[in-house]
Amino acid sequence: MSPLMDIDETRLEESHIVVRKLMDSAGASGRITCHTNQKAALQDADFVVVAFQIGGYEPCTVTDFEVCKRHGLEQTIADTLGPGGIMRAPAGLSRICG
Structure with a gap:
């Protein structure tokens, strides 16, 4: 299951x-x-995969890409990696770790 x-x-x-x-x-x-x-x-789960986005698409994902672009950095769609991921990590970690 x-x-x-x-x-x-x-x-x-x-x-x-x-x-x-x-x-x-x-x-x-x-x-x-x-x-x-x-x-x-x-209940009865053998493992858990966590996937969520803090803040929603427009205020977070779009902003991450725009900030990177403004500073000459390329952010790929793998948004938990690279420069955008560094900006996103604190919000996600605070939700997971409490």
């Missing part, structure tokens, strides 16, 4: 569709369950 969890039901359904398509294209089998409740999603 592969649980997905998001507090936003619309994003959860979109994630479910993407994961299902990825599994189908890879020929993988498995059961995906969707949850808006964290405790339900984590």
Whole structure:
């Protein structure tokens, strides 16, 4: 079983569709369950992958790219790496570490 969890039901359904398509294209089998409740999603989990964005796309991602560009740096879409990742890390770490 592969649980997905998001507090936003619309994003959860979109994630479910993407994961299902990825599994189908890879020929993988498995059961995906969707949850808006964290405790339900984590019950019996063998491992957890955390993916989230603090602040939203426009105020954060766009700003990260613009600041890098202004200083002659190239930020790739791998936004947790490189110069933009350095700016993003403190916000994410504060959420994970409390």
